[in-house]
Amino acid sequence: MGNGNITLTIxxxxxxxxxxxxxxxxxxxNGIFIxxxxxxxxxxxxxxxxxxxxxxxxxxxxxxCTEPVTEGMxxxxxxxxxxxxxxxxxxxxxxxxxHNCLYCDANGDCELQSLCYRYGIEPSGSDFPKNTxxxxxxxxxxxxxxxxxxxxxxxxxxxxxxxxVKNVWSFAGRGSHAHLTSDISEKIGDSSCVACGTCVQMxxxxxxxxxxxxxxxxxxxxxxxxxxxxxxxxxxxxxxxTNREGQLVKALGCDDGPNNxxxxxxxxxxxxxxxxxxxxxxxxxxxxxxxxxxxxDEALDLVVSxxxxxxxxxxxxxxxxxxxxxxxxxxxxxxxxxxxxxIGTNNVDHCARL
Amino acid sequence: xxxxxxxxxxSEAFLIIxxxxxxxxxxxxxMIKNEVIRKGKKLVVVDPREIExxxxxxxxxxxxxxxxxxxxxxxxxxxxxxxxxxxxxxxxRCEGFDELAATVKKYTPEYVAEICGLDxxxxxxxxxxLLAKTxxxxxxxxxxxxxxRSGVNGVKSCANLQMILGNLGVAGGGVNPLRGQNNVQxxxxxxxxxxxxxxxxxxxxxxxxxxxxxxxxxxxxxLKPGFTIVESLNAAIAGDVKALYVFGENPxxxxxxQHHVIEAxxxxxxxxxxxxxxxxxxxxxxxVLPGFSFLEKEGCVSNTExxxxxxxxxxAPVGDNREDWWIIMQLANxxxxxxxxxxxxxxxxxIRQVTPxxxxxxxxxxxxELIQWPCPTEEHPGTQYLHKDKFSxxxxxxxxxxxxxxxxxxxxxxxxxxxxxxxxEHFHTGTMSRNSRILDAIVPEGYIEVNPNDAQNLxxxxxxxxxxxxxxxSIRIKVKVSRRxxxxxxxxxxxxxxxxxxxxxxxxxxxxCKIPEFKVCACKVxxxxx
Ligand code: SF4
Ligand code: SF4
Ligand code: SF4
Ligand code: FES
Numbered sequence: 001m002g003n004g005n006i007t008l009t010i011x012x013x014x015x016x017x018x019x020x021x022x023x024x025x026x027x028x029x030n031g032i033f034i035x036x037x038x039x040x041x042x043x044x045x046x047x048x049x050x051x052x053x054x055x056x057x058x059x060x061x062x063x064x065c066t067e068p069v070t071e072g073m074x075x076x077x078x079x080x081x082x083x084x085x086x087x088x089x090x091x092x093x094x095x096x097x098x099h100n101c102l103y104c105d106a107n108g109d110c111e112l113q114s115l116c117y118r119y120g121i122e123p124s125g126s127d128f129p130k131n132t133x134x135x136x137x138x139x140x141x142x143x144x145x146x147x148x149x150x151x152x153x154x155x156x157x158x159x160x161x162x163x164x165v166k167n168v169w170s171f172a173g174r175g176s177h178a179h180l181t182s183d184i185s186e187k188i189g190d191s192s193c194v195a196c197g198t199c200v201q202m203x204x205x206x207x208x209x210x211x212x213x214x215x216x217x218x219x220x221x222x223x224x225x226x227x228x229x230x231x232x233x234x235x236x237x238x239x240x241x242t243n244r245e246g247q248l249v250k251a252l253g254c255d256d257g258p259n260n261x262x263x264x265x266x267x268x269x270x271x272x273x274x275x276x277x278x279x280x281x282x283x284x285x286x287x288x289x290x291x292x293x294x295x296x297d298e299a300l301d302l303v304v305s306x307x308x309x310x311x312x313x314x315x316x317x318x319x320x321x322x323x324x325x326x327x328x329x330x331x332x333x334x335x336x337x338x339x340x341x342x343i344g345t346n347n348v349d350h351c352a353r354l
Numbered sequence: 355x356x357x358x359x360x361x362x363x364x365s366e367a368f369l370i371i372x373x374x375x376x377x378x379x380x381x382x383x384x385m386i387k388n389e390v391i392r393k394g395k396k397l398v399v400v401d402p403r404e405i406e407x408x409x410x411x412x413x414x415x416x417x418x419x420x421x422x423x424x425x426x427x428x429x430x431x432x433x434x435x436x437x438x439x440x441x442x443x444x445x446x447r448c449e450g451f452d453e454l455a456a457t458v459k460k461y462t463p464e465y466v467a468e469i470c471g472l473d474x475x476x477x478x479x480x481x482x483x484l485l486a487k488t489x490x491x492x493x494x495x496x497x498x499x500x501x502x503r504s505g506v507n508g509v510k511s512c513a514n515l516q517m518i519l520g521n522l523g524v525a526g527g528g529v530n531p532l533r534g535q536n537n538v539q540x541x542x543x544x545x546x547x548x549x550x551x552x553x554x555x556x557x558x559x560x561x562x563x564x565x566x567x568x569x570x571x572x573x574x575x576x577l578k579p580g581f582t583i584v585e586s587l588n589a590a591i592a593g594d595v596k597a598l599y600v601f602g603e604n605p606x607x608x609x610x611x612q613h614h615v616i617e618a619x620x621x622x623x624x625x626x627x628x629x630x631x632x633x634x635x636x637x638x639x640x641x642v643l644p645g646f647s648f649l650e651k652e653g654c655v656s657n658t659e660x661x662x663x664x665x666x667x668x669x670a671p672v673g674d675n676r677e678d679w680w681i682i683m684q685l686a687n688x689x690x691x692x693x694x695x696x697x698x699x700x701x702x703x704x705i706r707q708v709t710p711x712x713x714x715x716x717x718x719x720x721x722x723e724l725i726q727w728p729c730p731t732e733e734h735p736g737t738q739y740l741h742k743d744k745f746s747x748x749x750x751x752x753x754x755x756x757x758x759x760x761x762x763x764x765x766x767x768x769x770x771x772x773x774x775x776x777x778x779e780h781f782h783t784g785t786m787s788r789n790s791r792i793l794d795a796i797v798p799e800g801y802i803e804v805n806p807n808d809a810q811n812l813x814x815x816x817x818x819x820x821x822x823x824x825x826x827x828s829i830r831i832k833v834k835v836s837r838r839x840x841x842x843x844x845x846x847x848x849x850x851x852x853x854x855x856x857x858x859x860x861x862x863x864x865x866x867c868k869i870p871e872f873k874v875c876a877c878k879v880x881x882x883x884x
Contacts, residue, residue, distance in 0.1 A: 233533025235657025264380030273789035280644035281673025323546035324602030328653025346580030
């Protein structure tokens with residue numbers, strides 16, 4: 001082990017961590033669970049929600065997402081006292097907002113919901129003063145906002161400031177009047193937001209959600225598969241979600257790609273053309289001036305007889321092909337092989353220059 | 355890119371020239387912004403439009419379209435004049451320095467400011483000093499360097515600058531072209547180019563001919579380079595090209611001088627289009643073959659940093675459509691070539707055999723590793739940045755490059771410079787983005803960006819419909835008054851068929867690589883009388 005290593009005890013077990021790591025990072029690195037809300041590994045630390053508190057050396061209670069590890073430190077991630085603190089935080093969060101999972105977009109994919117379930121929290125029915133904050137489902141083409149589900153964790157603020165680097169979101173007001181604003185209290189759709197959707201992807205609750213692109217589906221009905229964005233050359237890796245009907249529902253940035261989880265508006269929302277009515281569904285052949293549906297055999301044989309004819313009569317160089325920068329390596333390879341080996345010409349090019 | 359996306363945090367300074375990064379490569383744009391705004395890295399932006407990054411730049415130079423080479427020579431002039439070049443690097447790793455030094459001698463800040471239409475020559479000095487004194491410095495460019503008659507020279511000038519500063523072959527430096535489409539890099543690597551086989555192995559080379567005849571079990575491969583796209587359109591009009599097979603492209607929208615493209619398509623005897631929707635080009639076809647969209651297919655693509663990534667099937671195919679490789683294989687089979695591939699991976703395995711830079715890459719590795727070519731063997735980790743200890747040709751070649759004016763300069767009849775490009779929300783010819791509901795809703799129509807001064811002179815207001823004409827055609831389009839373009843420069847995005855920028859653009863080509871000069875031509879903007 002390198003000399004940057006530190007030994008500490010978590011829940012009675014000796015573990016190693018790197019110098020400079022937080023207790024949370026050390027715990028996660030060793031497969032030990034500590035609940036979090038405001039923490040996210042991609043943004044700077046806030047230490048705001050306090051849900052991640054742990055007990056250090058039997059005395060101190062500290063937020064594990066901000067507290068660095070030290071040699072010989074003894075950490076207890078959960079005991080009765082800590083459970084009580086966590087329950088208190090969750091009860092307050094539930095009471096303060098309007099958290100009805102029944103009609104929330106995040107149902108089944110909400111960090112607040114799963115922690116409430118874990119700690120057995122139910123709405124207190126107390127007369128805690130509820131704030132009515134902004135609900136805006138229309139102003140933006142990409143985002144929906146229902147701040148009554150907001151837990152003021154600040155992840156969206158930091159996601160926009162540190163990942164998209166646009167600084168759209170910030171907090172205004174104090175205490176129980178704290179709330180989000182986009183730019184200077186503009187509607188999100190009127191703000192400088194570029195609809196990259198990063199804040200939505202990072203929001204732990206249903207306070208921010210995506211506009212419906214095509215299909216709908218609840219979290220547990222969706223299937224995830226990863227592929228690469230079709231647009232620019234950054235090559236962002238995207239997790240696409242489809243519903244039970246096979247319709248595309250949403251796109252989330254995948255952490256494994258060059259994008260490290262981030263996407264732009266095109267990668268985020270520009271996929272429904274795949275399932276649009278405008279898609280061709282059968283080969284077409286021009287007959288009496290019109291393009292008419294035909295079978296594959298008919299279409300392929302026609303192409304082959306034409307190509308063979310020109311090759312014979314006018315020479316291979318009378319046939320040209322345009323390949324595509326939107327198609328795969330395999331397809332591009334095969335088309336140039338076809339032109340070179342089958343037709344016998346180097347007449348192949350693509351839009352690299354366009 | 356010579357270097358990698360994950361080196362962005364390693365760079366201490368950035369020169370962004372001819373790239374509207376935050377709109378056209380937004381994820382990289384954000385990463386660069388993060389370094390500049392939050393970590394105080396240095397930034398120089400050179401662009402005729404005051405793009406978003408210009409706001410955060412230490413020095414922003416709003417040059418006239420088509421004057422990149424002059425400004426780059428200007429930087430080099432100042433660097434050499436003030437002795438800021440990387441002397442040891444030049445001595446040990448480069449050749450041709452004397453020629454370069456002699457060429458840039460006359461590019462004094464005053465002379466360059468004159469060519470580029472800049473008021474303050476001192477800003478050129480300031481930028482040059484900043485770029486020279488902060489290392490490693492990464493240069494990023496895009497079509498704003500290449501889409502000119504002098505495109506190849508523009509690229510060489512970028513390399514010149516980075517070599518004299520010792521910024522090539524080091525982490526966080528490099529000459530980094532941002533590829534505009536998700537697999538331009540791969541299409542080039544795969545030899546979908548008129549003069550090279552996969553991995554840029556040259557067509558007019560007997561040894562290569564033999565290699566590929568053997569690998570493909572074929573005879574009579576041609577030693578003669580083929581046509582490029584724009585050349586082939588001319589050949590169609592001349593009657594030399596009879597048949598055209600267009601695979602996943604939309605030249606009616608994407609190529610310069612639309613009128614000329616349509617004339618060429620009409621002159622053809624036979625046009626086959628393989629695509630996912632009935633594109634503007636497919637409307638001229640004799641046969642249309644419906645392929646798979648990106649979410650239906652399997653295969654791999656290579657991004658702007660040479661990283662090869664796997665694409666997977668996400669949704670079921672529609673209708674009676676077929677895999678694109680299957681269609682091409684069928685054509686080969688029916689022409690007497692018994693190719694037999696059962697899946698995309700079979701093709702990739704063949705690619706590895708004939709493409710040395712991909713030889714060590716497998717589907718399995720792509721899924722598990724971050725892997726960038728060149729990767730010659732399965733044990734090789736791939737290559738994060740190029741030219742580490744030496745250049746592929748040995749010594750880095752510095753060459754003296756003179757600025758040359760664009761093909762079409764403004765005159766009394768066409769007094770305004772037109773430049774074209776893309777928007778954040780749309781892509782290329784709009785085949786995909788305009789058929790995406792949300793993207794289409796955000797930006798439903800095209801427009802022409804006009805600077806407030808010019809708008810006043812032309813007596814037009816925001817939202818007004820105007821006529822824009824060049825020697826090649828005329829369109830009607832809405833005005834968007836914007837501070838972005840330089841005085842006397844207008845900008846039109848080319849995604850919109852109703853207001854098609856490429857009816858206007860010029861098909862002047864770079865003599866070397868044949869890239870069209872999309873980024874500059876002369877136009878006039880007229881009020882439409884009511
Ligand atoms: S969508 Fe993107 S730009 Fe808009 S507020 Fe969220 S993070 Fe910021
Ligand atoms: S909107 Fe979401 S991410 Fe933002 S503060 Fe509220 S809960 Fe946190
Ligand atoms: S999500 Fe945006 S930045 Fe990423 S590859 Fe797609 S178009 Fe490029
Ligand atoms: S997760 Fe640690 S304070 Fe919120």
